[in-house]
Amino acid sequence: MDASQGGGAETVLRLAGITKRFGPLVANDAVSFELRRGEVIALLGENGAGKTTLMNILFGHYVADEGEVEAFGEKLPPGDPAAALAAGIGMVHQHFTLADQMSVLENIALGTQRMFAPRFDRTSARARIAKLSQDFGLHVKAEALVADLTVGERQRVEILKALYRDARILILDEPTAVLTPLETDALFATLEMLVARGLSIIFISHKLNEVMAVSDRVLVLRAGRLAGERATAETDRGELAALMVGEEIRTPQVVAHRAGEPVLEIEGVSAAGQGTGAALDRVSLTLSAGEITGLAGVSGNGQAALAALIAGTLVPASGQMRIRRETVSGWSPRAALAHRIGRIPEDRHAIGMIGDMNVTENVISESYRSPRFSRAGFLDWKAAREFAMSIIAAYDVKCPSPEARVRLLSGGNMQKLILGRALDGDPAVILANQPTRGLDVGAVAYVHSQLLAARERGAAILLISEDLDEVLALSDRIVVMSKGRLSPPSRRGELTVREIGELMAGHGVFDTGESHAA
Amino acid sequence: MEAFEILFTTSLWVAAIRIASPLIFATMGELICERAGVLNLGIEGIMTVGAFAGWFAVYAGGDLWFGVIAAALAGAAFGLLHGVLTVPLGLSQHVTGIGITLLATSLTYFIYRIALPEVTSPPKIESFQPLAIPVLSDIPLVGPALFNQTPLTYLAYATVAIVAWVLYRTPAGLAVRAAGENPSSVEAQGISVTAVRVGAVMAGSALMAIGGAFLTMSAFNSFFFEMINGRGWICIALVVFGSWRPGKALVGAILFAAFDAYQVRLQQVTGGIVPYQVFLMLPYVLSILALIAVARRATYPKALMVPYQKGER
Numbered sequence: 001m002d003a004s005q006g007g008g009a010e011t012v013l014r015l016a017g018i019t020k021r022f023g024p025l026v027a028n029d030a031v032s033f034e035l036r037r038g039e040v041i042a043l044l045g046e047n048g049a050g051k052t053t054l055m056n057i058l059f060g061h062y063v064a065d066e067g068e069v070e071a072f073g074e075k076l077p078p079g080d081p082a083a084a085l086a087a088g089i090g091m092v093h094q095h096f097t098l099a100d101q102m103s104v105l106e107n108i109a110l111g112t113q114r115m116f117a118p119r120f121d122r123t124s125a126r127a128r129i130a131k132l133s134q135d136f137g138l139h140v141k142a143e144a145l146v147a148d149l150t151v152g153e154r155q156r157v158e159i160l161k162a163l164y165r166d167a168r169i170l171i172l173d174e175p176t177a178v179l180t181p182l183e184t185d186a187l188f189a190t191l192e193m194l195v196a197r198g199l200s201i202i203f204i205s206h207k208l209n210e211v212m213a214v215s216d217r218v219l220v221l222r223a224g225r226l227a228g229e230r231a232t233a234e235t236d237r238g239e240l241a242a243l244m245v246g247e248e249i250r251t252p253q254v255v256a257h258r259a260g261e262p263v264l265e266i267e268g269v270s271a272a273g274q275g276t277g278a279a280l281d282r283v284s285l286t287l288s289a290g291e292i293t294g295l296a297g298v299s300g301n302g303q304a305a306l307a308a309l310i311a312g313t314l315v316p317a318s319g320q321m322r323i324r325r326e327t328v329s330g331w332s333p334r335a336a337l338a339h340r341i342g343r344i345p346e347d348r349h350a351i352g353m354i355g356d357m358n359v360t361e362n363v364i365s366e367s368y369r370s371p372r373f374s375r376a377g378f379l380d381w382k383a384a385r386e387f388a389m390s391i392i393a394a395y396d397v398k399c400p401s402p403e404a405r406v407r408l409l410s411g412g413n414m415q416k417l418i419l420g421r422a423l424d425g426d427p428a429v430i431l432a433n434q435p436t437r438g439l440d441v442g443a444v445a446y447v448h449s450q451l452l453a454a455r456e457r458g459a460a461i462l463l464i465s466e467d468l469d470e471v472l473a474l475s476d477r478i479v480v481m482s483k484g485r486l487s488p489p490s491r492r493g494e495l496t497v498r499e500i501g502e503l504m505a506g507h508g509v510f511d512t513g514e515s516h517a518a
Numbered sequence: 519m520e521a522f523e524i525l526f527t528t529s530l531w532v533a534a535i536r537i538a539s540p541l542i543f544a545t546m547g548e549l550i551c552e553r554a555g556v557l558n559l560g561i562e563g564i565m566t567v568g569a570f571a572g573w574f575a576v577y578a579g580g581d582l583w584f585g586v587i588a589a590a591l592a593g594a595a596f597g598l599l600h601g602v603l604t605v606p607l608g609l610s611q612h613v614t615g616i617g618i619t620l621l622a623t624s625l626t627y628f629i630y631r632i633a634l635p636e637v638t639s640p641p642k643i644e645s646f647q648p649l650a651i652p653v654l655s656d657i658p659l660v661g662p663a664l665f666n667q668t669p670l671t672y673l674a675y676a677t678v679a680i681v682a683w684v685l686y687r688t689p690a691g692l693a694v695r696a697a698g699e700n701p702s703s704v705e706a707q708g709i710s711v712t713a714v715r716v717g718a719v720m721a722g723s724a725l726m727a728i729g730g731a732f733l734t735m736s737a738f739n740s741f742f743f744e745m746i747n748g749r750g751w752i753c754i755a756l757v758v759f760g761s762w763r764p765g766k767a768l769v770g771a772i773l774f775a776a777f778d779a780y781q782v783r784l785q786q787v788t789g790g791i792v793p794y795q796v797f798l799m800l801p802y803v804l805s806i807l808a809l810i811a812v813a814r815r816a817t818y819p820k821a822l823m824v825p826y827q828k829g830e831r
Contacts, residue, residue: 061705082708097706099699101817102692110696111707113689120689161707 009037012200013058013089013169018067020053027053029224030067035169040191040201042215042232044208046244046440047411050224051204052094055171059091060084071169082111090162094173094204096154100147104140105129108161132163136193151298152183159190170194171202176210180298181468181501188214206244208237209469220244245441254452254474256492260289262325263460264310264341264429269319274304278484282319285479285486287429287460292451293489294475295464297504302484303464304346307433310462311343312336324428337366342427342459344418346434348411352418355407359399360388362406363421391420395450412443419450430454430461436470448474468500482506524783530776531663535671538775540565540732542674544753545760545767546681547593547725552757553685554718555698555821559615560600561726562750563622567592568727570626573734573741574633576643585735586670586728593727594720596622601716608825619750627743640740646670670728670736677725682764694718698819701826711826726750752805759809761816773808777801 013035020028027050035041045051056062058069063079070076071087084091098107109125129142138156146154155175162170172191176184191201191214205211211218212232220228220243228243264287273279277300285306287293297303308314309321312333321328323339336343343366345351353362364373364384373384388402395416399409406414415435422430432451436444451474455461465471471478478495480487480503487503495503524530544565551558558564572589576582596618603614634641646668655665685691693714696704701711729749734741752774760767781797 080708081705085708091706093702093706095702097700097702099696099703100820101699102696106692107696107703110692110703111689111709115690115693115709117689120687120692 009039011035012037012072014070015054015058016068016070018054018057018064018069020050020057020062020064026224028057028064031221031224031226032067033219033226033229035200035202037200038195038198039217040195040203040215042211042218043202043204043221044206044211044218044240044244045221045227046206047438048440049221049244051221052173054221055091055173055202055204058084059089059171085165085167088166088168089171090159090165090167090169091171092155092158092162092173092175094175094177096158098146098154098157100145102146103142104144104146104149104157104160105142107146107157108142108164112165128164129160132160136163136190138163138190151178152180152186155179155183155187156190167199169200169202171204173204174206175203176205176207177466178298180504181497182505184210207469208240211240212237222246241441256476257290257456259291259476260458262286262288263323265320265322265325266309267320267322269309269316269321271305271309271314271316271319273302273484274308274314276300277304278302280305280309280316281484283484283486284319285462287462289428289460290455290458291476292455292461292463292474294471294478295462295481296468296471296478296500297466297481299466301481303433303481305484306481307346307431307464310336310341310429310431311345312341340425340428342422342424342430344415344422344430344432344435346437346464348414348418353406353414356405358403358405359392359397359409359417360384360402363388363391363417366421367424387424391417391424395420412439412446415439415443415447419447423450423454426457427454427459430459431464432461433464434466435463436465436467444470468497472497480504520787521784524780524787526659527783528659528662530779530783531659532666533779533782534772534776535663535667536737536775537778538771539667539671539674539736540729540749541753541756541771541775542768543677543729543732544726544750545729545756545771546677546764547722547727547729548753548757549760549762549764549767550681550685550694550722550725551597551719552822553698553762553819554694554715554722555701555819555824555826556601556604556715556719557611557615557823558597558600558618558719558722558726559612559754560596560618560622560723561615561753562746562748563619563626564593564596564723564726565730565733565746565750566626567596567622568730569734569745570630570730570741571727572731573643574630576645576735577641582644582646582735586673586731589727589731590724593730594724596727597720597723598716600723601719604825605715605719606712608827611823611825630741640742642739643735645734645739646736668736670732673728674732678764678768685764695819697826698821701821701824705826715826726753729753755805755809758813758816758818759805761813762819770808774801774805777804 011034016032018028018031031054043051053062057064060079060081060083068075071089074087076087077083105122105125108129113121126142133139138160140153140156146157175187179187195201203214215232218230218232218235218240219226220240222244266283266285268282268284269280270282271280280302283306295303305314309316312331312335315331321331349355364387368374368379373380385402391397392399397413397416399413436447439447451461463471463474476492477489479489480500482504483506544561548558548561568589571592572585575585575588600614600618603609604611648666648668651665655661685695693704693709697711697714704711704714730746733745756767756770756774759770778801781800785794785797
């Protein structure tokens with residue numbers, strides 16, 4: 001993937017003046033660019049910058065309000081995915097577009113045969129898939145049900161879907177968001193092979209290191225506009241980050257310091273899984289004062305159950321929990337709050353906040369029973385409002401008033417409210433489950449600095465994150481979760497990314513005995 | 519012992535297959551709709567429309583097969599209405615379906631009154647007659663039950679085979695199933711989800727209407743009010759019982775029909791001791807028990823009752 005080869009090659013795709021509005025929001029504002037043969041363009045931008053919208057217009061899911069798309073010199077009719085496919089554009093969506101209860105073959109060949117043919121031709125489809133997976137090293141069983149595949153395999157199916165239709169341009173929307181580091185490496189190798197065969201690729205991401213690794217050219221989108229364009233070889237992460245947010249970002253520095261007494265001890269706990277996630281299998285974990293323990297892992301491996309356990313919404317089936325050396329009995333959400341466990345839940349919309357209630361109501365939702373906010377069974381709205389005002393001021397929450405409905409706030413501001421609520425009264429334990437998911441770079445830095453400040457004040461923090469970079473940046477100790485089991489803890493810097501990746505994939509220590517992280 | 523011996527009488531199984539036939543048509547129709555992701559509670563009303571349309575077409579001088587086609591077209595028209603309301607407009611499938619049932623039923627009665635203002639007893643038509651299939655119909659017990667029925671029953675058998683073939687062996691069936699599993703997979707392959715779903719609901723509704731027409735054209739010779747009598751709702755349950763698979767749903771339809779035929783005969787045997795209402799209840803109690811046993815493990819279409827809006831954020 002050499003930047004220089006892009007120069008003379010033919011233009012395969014041209015976007016001119018694409019503008020798309022959703023109500024008052026301008027998602028794309030006069031975006032134009034060109035893609036050349038054999039080139040990898042990275043489309044970089046924060047969440048909500050308009051990357052996915054732009055690609056959905058290109059692929060015909062949305063109709064642009066203004067502007068046009070040209071593929072191989074032909075104008076594409078707007079709003080017609082069939083035309084985009086016919087023009088050789090393939091798209092791997094961020095949320096896979098696969099039917100789970102159908103086979104790989106059926107998913108790939110869907111829509112490629114004459115609709116009212118009396119018979120679906122499996123034989124030829126199977127042969128073609130076999131050839132493609134051979135050619136591109138994308139191994140996947142054609143007759144397997146999609147439901148039985150791993151995330152990495154599903155992504156291979158999505159890429160095969162595009163190749164099956166002879167795609168010459170491949171769009172990948174946040175393709176690494178769901179992959180382990182090993183799977184990411186495999187994906188990058190595949191991309192390299194595709195480019196060698198003359199395909200052109202648009203790679204959408206908000207991860208700077210990936211963009212630097214795979215692309216020839218970087219387009220930065222900010223608030224729907226093209227904020228800049230750089231040849232990858234001539235830029236660096238700092239410049240790209242600044243382009244993305246429009247200002248310099250100061251990443252908080254982690255100062256090493258000694259951990260204190262153990263605060264929360266989990267010993268040999270097994271518990272039911274949450275939703276489709278794995279169950280906890282004899283998990284042991286100790287959280288100590290003044291220490292951030294980072295938990296890495298691919299989602300669905302038991303993180304949800306562990307978080308629910310600490311938050312008090314899940315009761316262990318077996319095993320013990322101790323808080324400050326005392327064994328816990330009668331575990332419940334209220335008990336968790338009484339033991340000063342501050343909770344930053346994974347899904348701020350579904351669990352963290354009640355969208356249709358206002359800011360004041362939301363910030364007192366964990367403490368409305370305390371004498372601070374209620375007298376003789378009546379709420380003290382004055383005190384509650386003052387509390388809301390103090391959080392709004394201290395955490396710089398942008399909202400019209402404490403009476404504003406939370407639904408109307410941005411993700412970052414909602415997360416600040418949750419932080420304010422969770423950190424109120426100096427919690428002894430902080431459960432931070434995906435605290436920065438979906439936040440922009442500025443908000444991420446803010447959340448990180450608050451977590452580090454809480455660590456300075458002596459809180460025992462568990463940081464659960466699918467973003468390995470985040471775990472590596474903040475944690476004093478790292479544990480890895482796979483299939484409901486926990487790896488032994490390692491000190492900061494002790495393991496390489498590759499080693500952590502292997503633990504995430506379930507190799508190594510998980511085979512026998514109790515899973516340990518004492 | 520007498521109660522047990524009924525099971526080996528030819529008349530029981532002849533009746534069972536006759537009772538099953540309309541259920542088979544309508545169940546296949548509902549199954550197609552649900553496989554595409556659209557619950558069609560309009561079934562009860564669409565069966566009423568079909569029963570009337572088929573009968574009236576013949577009463578007005580049409581050929582019997584012309585009546586079947588008329589019923590199918592009338593059903594498809596209501597299917598189009600249900601499809602347009604629930605797919606592109608994305609309205610609640612429950613509410614729309616119940617609305618379709620109320621509308622279709624009332625409209626049918628209204629047209630009946632307008633068309634035949636002066637009749638007191640419903641006029642009869644020359645209906646489909648049993649057609650014995652040579653050799654096969656001579657097999658003891660099974661022969662008369664399966665192979666000495668009216669042509670519409672044979673069409674019902676064929677419908678199951680055709681629906682199974684289309685769903686699993688044709689590109690169109692693939693698209694229907696994918697639309698019920700994950701509509702975005704259909705859209706991403708350049709096929710219109712709206713077209714697939716509305717088409718499936720129309721085809722399914724046509725089958726429901728033929729199921730209704732069976733009653734007036736093959737079972738009772740005439741049309742009267744309330745004749746569908748909850749059969750549509752039974753078909754909704756049969757689809758679940760059959761785990762959305764045509765073959766299993768067929769077995770369910772025959773089982774239910776057999777219970778129904780059995781309870782009528784059982785009433786005569788034990789008459790007077792047990793109130794007859796208990797027997798009337800029997801097939802329904804059994805179908806609830808069967809649902810509990812079978813349907814809890816069923817994998818239902820993932821996108822059933824989930825409207826798909828293109829370009830939604």
